[in-house]
Amino acid sequence: MATEAQVKALQAALQEVLDDLGNTSKIDTSDADELARRIAYGLRYAKARAPNPARDARADAAIKAATGKP
Amino acid sequence: MAAAYSTSGAAGDDAGGTTRDSPSLVIPAGAVVYAFVNGSDGSPAAPTGVSLDPTGTPQAFTKIGDSGTFATYAYATLWVLKNASAVTAVVRATWAGSQGERMVTVWVGTGIDTTTPNGTVVTATGTSQSVSATVTSVSGQLCVQFAGHLYTGAAARTYNTPSGTERTDAVISGIPYDGAASQDKTAAGTSTAMTWSLSANIDAWYSFAFALNDAGGGGAPSIADYGGADRRHRPGRGPLSFGRWYVRERKDQGLTISAFFSAIAESAGISDSQGATPTFTQGVTETAGATDSQTAAFTATQGRLESAGISEVQAGSLTAGAGAVETAAATDSSTATLGGLTAEQLETAGISDGQTAALAATQDRTESSALTDSQAASMVSNAQLTESAAITEGQTGALTAAATISESGALTDVQAETTAATATITETVVTTDTQAGAGAGAFNAGTIEAGGISDTQSVTAAFVSTIIESSALSDVSQALAAMVAAAVESGGITDSAQGAGAATASVIELGALTDSSSATLEGVNDFFAAALEVAGISDASQVSAVMSATVTETVTFADQSAAIRNFYLDMVEVAAISEGSSATLTVLIIRPARITFSLAVRSIGFQLN
Numbered sequence: 001m002a003t004e005a006q007v008k009a010l011q012a013a014l015q016e017v018l019d020d021l022g023n024t025s026k027i028d029t030s031d032a033d034e035l036a037r038r039i040a041y042g043l044r045y046a047k048a049r050a051p052n053p054a055r056d057a058r059a060d061a062a063i064k065a066a067t068g069k070p
Numbered sequence: 071m072a073a074a075y076s077t078s079g080a081a082g083d084d085a086g087g088t089t090r091d092s093p094s095l096v097i098p099a100g101a102v103v104y105a106f107v108n109g110s111d112g113s114p115a116a117p118t119g120v121s122l123d124p125t126g127t128p129q130a131f132t133k134i135g136d137s138g139t140f141a142t143y144a145y146a147t148l149w150v151l152k153n154a155s156a157v158t159a160v161v162r163a164t165w166a167g168s169q170g171e172r173m174v175t176v177w178v179g180t181g182i183d184t185t186t187p188n189g190t191v192v193t194a195t196g197t198s199q200s201v202s203a204t205v206t207s208v209s210g211q212l213c214v215q216f217a218g219h220l221y222t223g224a225a226a227r228t229y230n231t232p233s234g235t236e237r238t239d240a241v242i243s244g245i246p247y248d249g250a251a252s253q254d255k256t257a258a259g260t261s262t263a264m265t266w267s268l269s270a271n272i273d274a275w276y277s278f279a280f281a282l283n284d285a286g287g288g289g290a291p292s293i294a295d296y297g298g299a300d301r302r303h304r305p306g307r308g309p310l311s312f313g314r315w316y317v318r319e320r321k322d323q324g325l326t327i328s329a330f331f332s333a334i335a336e337s338a339g340i341s342d343s344q345g346a347t348p349t350f351t352q353g354v355t356e357t358a359g360a361t362d363s364q365t366a367a368f369t370a371t372q373g374r375l376e377s378a379g380i381s382e383v384q385a386g387s388l389t390a391g392a393g394a395v396e397t398a399a400a401t402d403s404s405t406a407t408l409g410g411l412t413a414e415q416l417e418t419a420g421i422s423d424g425q426t427a428a429l430a431a432t433q434d435r436t437e438s439s440a441l442t443d444s445q446a447a448s449m450v451s452n453a454q455l456t457e458s459a460a461i462t463e464g465q466t467g468a469l470t471a472a473a474t475i476s477e478s479g480a481l482t483d484v485q486a487e488t489t490a491a492t493a494t495i496t497e498t499v500v501t502t503d504t505q506a507g508a509g510a511g512a513f514n515a516g517t518i519e520a521g522g523i524s525d526t527q528s529v530t531a532a533f534v535s536t537i538i539e540s541s542a543l544s545d546v547s548q549a550l551a552a553m554v555a556a557a558v559e560s561g562g563i564t565d566s567a568q569g570a571g572a573a574t575a576s577v578i579e580l581g582a583l584t585d586s587s588s589a590t591l592e593g594v595n596d597f598f599a600a601a602l603e604v605a606g607i608s609d610a611s612q613v614s615a616v617m618s619a620t621v622t623e624t625v626t627f628a629d630q631s632a633a634i635r636n637f638y639l640d641m642v643e644v645a646a647i648s649e650g651s652s653a654t655l656t657v658l659i660i661r662p663a664r665i666t667f668s669l670a671v672r673s674i675g676f677q678l679n
Contacts, residue, residue: 018142021112025142034273037222038142041247045112045170 002032006066010035013059017042020050032066039063071181073212073282075254076101078237082109082173084244090172091160097122099156100285102182105131106278107163108146108218108250109172109242114139118166120149120174123159131161135191141274144220144248148191148278153184173242175250177214183283188214194277199268201229203279207257215264215279218250221272229266236266257281 002010007030014027014035021042029035039059047056064070079093090109097103105120120131135148149163161176182188194203205213215234221227226246229239234255241249255264264279 014142017112023113023139023142025139027142034222038273041110041143041222041224042112049112 002066006062007032007035009062010039010066013055013062014039014042016055017046017059020046020052020055036063036067036069071285072210073182073284074180075212075235075237076178076180078175078177078252080173080175080238080240080250080252082171082240082242082248082250084171084242084247086168086170087172088165088168089162090174091124091162092174092176094158094160095176095178096158097154097156097178098180099154100184101154101178101180102184102187102282103131103151103154103161104177104179104214104216105149105151105161105163106146106175106177106216106218106250106252107149107173108144108175108248108276109169110141110143110145110220110248111168111170112143113167114143114145115165115167115169116145116147117149117163120151120161120163122151122154122161123157124162126157126159127155129154129157134188135193135278137193137195137276140195140276141197141220141222141272143222144218144274144276146218146276146278148216150187152187154178171242171244171248173218173240173248173250175216175218175238175240175252177216177237177252177254179212179214179254179282181285183285186283188280188282191278191280194279195274197272197274199271201266201268201275201277203264203277205257205262205264205279205281207260207262207281209257209259211257211262211281211284212254213257213262213264213279213281214252214254215277216250216252217266217275217277218248219268219272219275220248222247223271225270227272228269230269231265231267233263233265 010032011027011030017039018025018027023042027035029038040063043056043059046052060070076098077095079095081093082090090107092105103122107117107120116133116136120133121128122131123129129151131149131151133147134150135146137144137146139145161174163172163174165172189206192203192205194201196202201217203215203217205215207213213234217229219227224245224247226241227249228241229236229249229251232251232253234253236251236253239249239251251266253264253266255262262281268275
């Protein structure tokens with residue numbers, strides 16, 4: 001079970017990905033697994049369209065901290 | 071006319087791009103076509119356009135539903151094409167920029183009002199596994215629902231337990247992030263709920279649903295007092311029948327009267343991209359000119375005369391039950407199928423590259439065919455077949471007949487010929503390197519065979535009656551001859567060769583064996599009567615002969631030879647045995663006066679029983 005801080009970190013990571021993609025969608029979930037999936041999905045495009053290794057590392061760290069999954 | 075489902079299709083992928091096509095669909099003239107376009111991307115967007123037959127004569131759709139972005143990355147739109155022209159083509163969605171996952175689902179209906187084809191489009195969305203939308207309807211109206219979803223978990227999801235008739239249910243190829251389904255349902259009242267249950271969790275789904283307006287009804291039907299018509303035949307809901315006359319009143323166009331009769335005469339000129347399927351039961355004369363990309367299917371049961379000129383990438387299917395005269399010229403990539411001809415058939419086929427001709431008849435057939443590269447000819451007949459076939463590289467010729475066959479075949483590299491027949495056969499076969507000639511064991515009588523067999527070849531011949539065989543076997547060749555009656559065999563066997571001869575009756579055999587050869591002549595179960603054998607055996611050769619009946623034998627043994635002999639009756643033996651040789655003679659029934667030894671030997675193991 002992710003802590004509130006971990007969920008906020010995930011939401012921040014997802015928002016960063018969305019911003020880089022120019023995606024203006026509102027983040028409508030606080031489910032850690034779903035946030036992690038959406039970050040992973042978004043990174044597929046963000047890595048190609050807006051490369052940013054630091055962002056990628058932050059996103060991976062947030063996912064690992066919240067879900068335990070690499 | 072009541073709205074009715076016609077066809078549907080769905081396709082999608084995750085390869086990214088600015089277009090996505092549906093599967094090719096057959097669209098009837100006047101049809102109403104709905105396209106549900108969904109997909110996902112890091113920056114999701116709606117298509118800028120959808121068209122039918124984009125590479126031919128495009129027919130543009132109009133957008134009637136737009137989800138906006140949902141589930142962060144997903145998008146869905148609904149499009150309609152009213153009063154489509156007949157065509158077999160794809161529906162293509164086009165985006166301004168590349169979209170990662172794209173999917174197009176198409177639902178086609180007929181009998182739909184082409185001015186106002188549907189009522190209000192109801193939208194719904196959710197994140198649970200229950201997909202639901204409720205349409206305002208009138209009893210009898212056909213309602214349609216589309217739904218699409220995104221699951222960023224990248225696992226396929228299916229739409230289960232549809233409330234109506236599901237037409238499509240698919241996920242994109244590649245990583246199955248997206249999926250969509252369509253269904254239709256006839257309304258039973260003023261509110262029609264359309265539902266699915268998704269197979270597992272998703273990020274979110276989005277649905278469009280609506281009721282269709284029947285053609286000629288100008289919208290939902292209304293009940294009017296009309297000449298005693300019942301509810302079923304009321305105006306705007308279907309035809310009112312007076313024998314062969316049908317009367318329909320349209321609220322918007324006044325009275326329309328249509329008359330239908332029997333005795334139809336028809337002349338059809340079919341142009342590009344059309345499909346025509348005329349079906350008649352009798353007395354039909356028809357002339358059809360079919361051009362590019364068309365398909366013409368003609369079916370008649372009798373009394374038919376047909377002439378078809380079929381050109382590239384066409385398919386002509388001609389079927390007749392009897393008394394048919396048919397001429398078909400099939401060119402590149404064409405396929406001509408002439409089937410179902412039961413009697414009195416005359417056929418001429420000119421067949422070229424890449425074609426396949428299948429000719430089937432049950433009797434009284436004459437056929438001539440010249441086959442070229444990469445072709446296959448399959449010719450089957452039950453009786454009285456005369457055939458001449460020249461078969462070249464890479465081809466296979468299979469000739470099967472139940473009765474009299476005359477055949478002449480020349481086989482070349484890596485070919486195989488299989489011939490099977492149940493009666494009199496005359497065959498001449500010349501087989502060369504790495505070939506196999508199989509007689510398939512199906513010669514019942516009167517067979518004469520001559521074979522010249524060389525390196526690494528194998529010949530198997532089996533006969534059940536009188537056989538004369540002459541074979542010259544060389545290195546590592548193998549000849550197997552099995553016969554159940556009078557056999558005469560002559561064999562010259564060299565290094566490592568092996569000749570095995572088995573017969574159940576009178577056998578005469580001559581064999582010359584050389585170094586390292588081995589000849590096994592087993593009469594235990596095979597030679598039941600008079601056998602005569604002459605064997606010349608040299609260094610390190612070995613002869614083993616076992617016979618159960620009268621034997622006359624002359625054997626010469628050289629250095630290091632060994633001979634083992636078992637005779638059970640009336641034996642006469644002459645043995646020349648030299649130094650180092652040993653012979654063990656076991657005689658079960660002995661007539662000493664008839665046993666002689668022509669050479670002195672160092673030791674003989676001799677046993678009397």
